[in-house]
Amino acid sequence: MNIKGLGKIVLSVLVVGLFLTSTPSAASALSADEVVEKANLAYYYGGDDGSAKVKMVITSASGKERVRELILLRKDIADGGMQKYYVYFINPPDVSGMVFLVWRKVSGDDDRWLYIPAVDLVKRIATRDKRSAFAGSHFTYEDISGRSTVADTHELIGEEELDGKAVYVIKNTPKDASSVEFSYFKVWIDKATFIPVKGEYYDKSGKLDRTIYTDEIEVIQGIPTVIKGRAVMADGSYTVVTFTDVKYDLGLTEKTFTERTLRKPPRKWLK
């Protein structure tokens, strides 16, 4: 090896090094676990708190539509750690005014309460099954508030392009197979934003059962935000979810996530 060749190598190492630190898209040095951690933060922990209006249109295999509208408030107690959610239902009319409060824990069972205004009842909800459908949609509770990053083993099974985006493909296999309805799921994570853009869930027999798509992303207050998504079942039924009026860093305090606000909704944040 001559001196010129050595210079070339040094130069290329330098260039690659620069590239690595300046653009995440080349950060293939990340482990699968690191990618999943970053995706979890990007997808579920934008800002210190946030609010959004959520509309879900649920279409059955026969084409019948049902609509759920709600307002979602979120506060992160710690990034990647505990979160509190306040969900105020607007539609359908028979659940209008009901409130769902969740203290989401990273490990262990979440604490959940449901307020039923007609009888002024604060009901505590048993939460073992996080895989049940959220409000009758094709999204699960975990889709809405996040799945623990230590619940699965993560494997980086590819790096490819999806809809013009460079993505990581991660295969997630549950550590406790009995606690979930899938055998594994694959998720495609945008290298630039770490937003998951697609997820495929395979049932116990290995057949594709459910696919989640991120259809629209908008940068809101500097934070790439999913504003439209879809969950499509193998039988053709699906749910489209849209997020409007998304706001971050409102200055929500833990006081907004208590029994007080269940019984008297904080109108300031729900307008």
Next chain:
Amino acid sequence: MIKGFLTVLLLTFFMLSHASSALAALKFHGFIEGSGSIRPGDELTENHGYNLYEGRFQLKTTYYPSLLEDYSSEVVFKGEIVGDGYDGEVRAELREMYIALSPLDSLDVRVGRQVLTWGLGDLLFINDLFPKDHVSFFIGRDQEYLKLPSDALRMSFFFDKLSADVVVLPLFTPSITPSGERISVYDPFYGSIRGEAIEWHFDEPENGELAARLYGNFSGTELAAYFFNGFYKEPKGIKDPSVPLFDYPRLNVYGASLRTTVIGGIISLEGGYYFSVDDSAGTDNYIENSMVKALIAYERDLGGDLGVSVQYYIESMMDFDEYKAALEPGSKVRDENRGIVTVRITKLALSQTLRLSLFAFLSPTDNDSYLRPTASYDLNDKVKITFGANIFSGKDDHTDFGQLRGNDNLYLRVRYSF
């Protein structure tokens, strides 16, 4: 009732007319519902073939007065018109009409007609001494109607770790209990189950009541202490057996509760000491004995939208010996302790549009039971069909559920919500 309702309506419109722009922004919700039942086993009440046959229209809205915006105030209205085919009446019922505001950072106030609930029991009430409508519950109306509204002032104080509710109820509201009119029931003066022939009279207290709760949530473990100073909500006293005239004796209740999560489920504990003020010695057999009541409950989600909960409830007379000693010879002796086990099983199916549930009350001490199976189906976002039954059985005529055994019913409700 109708006069009061109209006054409130007028008052509402007066308030609203002062904010016509706000009126346009008001959102109205409610429903129209038709319901009916069959009751094959009764021959004692007026219309014994059924006990539910009615149409119901509910309208509710919330108005946010701009004048009081700084106090994040809201005026809530919920009224109903009921065409009741059982007694041929059309009634206007005001379920809620209150103003809620937050005059201080640490204080919420709610004044007016409101539904009040606290305590942990599932369809078993220890520290919740707010009025109930047991008749609605037994004949198959929506469970919402088990709770009667109260005219009250509720003040809620919020401190760092603890919160407190103080509820002042200036007017006594009794619970609605079966009295032979719509539901046949045991008549202790005849020693048998009777229906429309019953002629009981009730003397209601004219004083007010006070209820308070101190509570806190410590990392998901909810603790509460309760206090009540008022009257029995059911006619637990006999003022004059020759009429017969019942009354509502004075009652103080001191209680506590705890609720937390344990290994994938929720455990609840609640207890209360019922001090029968007018019979503190326990020697007056025309007044309910002081009691201790307690329950323990466990609820668990089994996955696949299947949930199960179990409660064990016990009540025990405090002055049983005094009660027994004071009984007239030959009288029926009550059990000192009474226990109830309840089981609730709930299953959702068809993308959570079908809800199947069974709630069972079983009393091993009274040898009676009460089953409440229901199936409800959301035809779409607006139309819900509910089909259910109330099934009572018991060995004896005088026990809580056994006395209702002629009132088994099957009911159907169709509700359009908007």
